[in-house]
Amino acid sequence: MFGTSGVRGTVGDDVTAELALSIGRAVGSDGYERVVVGRDVRESGALLCDALTAGLRECGTDVLEVGVASTPTIARSIEPLEADAGVVITASHNPATDNGVKLWTPSGKAFGPKRRESIARRVETADYDLQPWDGLGWRRRESGVLDRHVRSLRKAVSIDDPPSVVVDVGNGAGGITARALSELGCDVRTLNGQEDGAFPGRPSEPTRETLGTLAAVVANTGADLGVAHDGDADRMMAVDDTGTFVPKDVLLALFAREAAREGEGDRVAAPVDTSLAVDDAVASVGASLVRTRVGDVYVAERATDDDVVFGGEPSGAWIWPSETLCPDGPLAACKLVERVAERGPLSELVDTVETYPIRRTSIEVADKDTVMDRVRERVADRYDEVDGLDGVRVDAGDGWFLLRASGTEPLVRVTAEAREGDRADELYEEATGVVDTARS
Structure with a gap:
């Protein structure tokens, strides 16, 4: 039932209100007493949230609803709200036809294999701890999670000479990036900023092929760089000051090299399919690469090691464990803007990373x-x-x-x-x- 990125599939076929109800019941029966629930911009998310919330409450779990927000915003709210877990209704970068369910721990790390298997077993066997009328969980709407995330983003970076940035929200939940960068003093222009789960502006996944408009706007307006998110903003990709898409492995190499401290023996976590360009980039500062299975949950798991200072997947999932174990697209955007403000044009930074066939x-x-x-x-x-x-x-x-x-x-x-x-x-x-x- 679960893949490495949670439950995901076509609405009305693979993903239904019945499935969401069952997952809610399973989570509630598995000992999670207080759960944060939120969703991305897809219309189907509203009914799936209702069903999942009903299942949680049926089994005595209290629910804190945060509404539509980016996945990292929701994942990073679990600990401050003193919850035991979080649930995001999202299909991430998948098309509008899809939706899904992803489960999070208070550390910001997605549920690992053991936790997922326990929930799946309960769903498959209908092993639920349904409560009587006086044992049902309550539901409360929580505000302020967006403000808290913005404060965290502003605190995580220091930008003395703010550049101009084009933010392609992709009609998803990543508008927080434009807000955070504006509050940091950047000149921000947005593309596809209206939340719309049909993703009319471009396909949800940010790739070289789907970011043509962003590339053109950056090139023709003199912006210093462009950043783009998928539907739930756990991913971030970039376009440099010339309007050129930054290759995924190169972006990983840049982040990894900057995170590793010179001569400290730091390590960076990345999947087995990561380019030699990343090995060489981290080696240049005396750090090393430790390889993981493919999937951000495995990168996050390795990022819990004390000497791992950064974890990333070329898909666009970037993890700074000192901040959160959740891939945080808005944080990645702010970190990249900080690098450009400190080190100069992104195109020149890209040229410092040697790539291979x-x-x-x-x-x-x-x-x-x-x-x-x-x-x-x-x-x-x-x-x-x-x-x-x-x-x-x-x-x-x-x-x-x-x-x-x-x-x-x-x-x-x-x-x-x-x-x-x-x-x-x-x-x-x-x-x-x-x-x-x-x-x-």
Whole structure:
């Protein structure tokens, strides 16, 4: 039922009010006595919130409703409101047809596998602790969570010479970024600022392909940079002062290098598919990269280690553990603006990160589990440096390749990278050959 990003799917098919009611009952029955509930801008979120809240209250849990807000705003409100957990009704960067449920702990970290499995088991077996009339939980509307998040953002950065910024809200819940940057003194222009769960301005996920308008506005207005969010603003991507999309791995490298303290032996957490560009960027300041499974919950889990100062996924999820274990898109935007104000044009910062050729493809297979079992056998026989943390990652010294089964489709995803183009091609051919042999 749960993926690494919670429950997510098509409204009326995978995601229904009945499912939301069941999840609410399960959370309430699992010992969470006080829960924060909020949602992104999708219209379906209102009825799903009603159903989930009813399930929580049926099982004696008190509910603090915060309404429409960004996911990091909601996740960061759990601890100050002295709640045991938080629930966000969101499908994040998915299209308007979808919605979902994501569960959060007071630290800002999403529910991990054990917590998710416990909730899923209760839903699957209808194991609920329904209460009598005098044992029902109460519901209260909470205000002030947005103000609290803005104060946290302003406190987290210092901007002496505020630049001009274009904020593409994407019709989602990330308007808090424009407000925070304005209060920090920046000259802010917004795009797609009207909240609309149909996402009429652009697709919800911020990518090179979907941020064309943002790129054009930055280039044609002389703005210093542009930032963009997905529907619930847990992600943040950027456009530099020339109107050029900042590659995801480069943005990760910039954040990681800035977070690591020179000579302190700090570590940065990032998934197994992270580019060598990030390894080299953190190594340049004496830090190191520790790899995790793909998924922000796994990055956040590793970020709880004392020596991990930053965690990130190239998808646009950025975590500063000293602030919160929730990917916080507005915080990332403020941090990036701070860097530009201190260090100069974003395009010049991007040029300081050396990038390498990377090859990617997806191979359709009949039975991905069987194929991956065969892949593991073949790779173990042929290579010395093999990591099975998430899929199969082979370190070839001057490059690497990764073979991972898709979580939702009958595909094996192939990624290969090296510091030289010819070597990247060789590793790519080796990797696809391993999969082709395994599926034959």
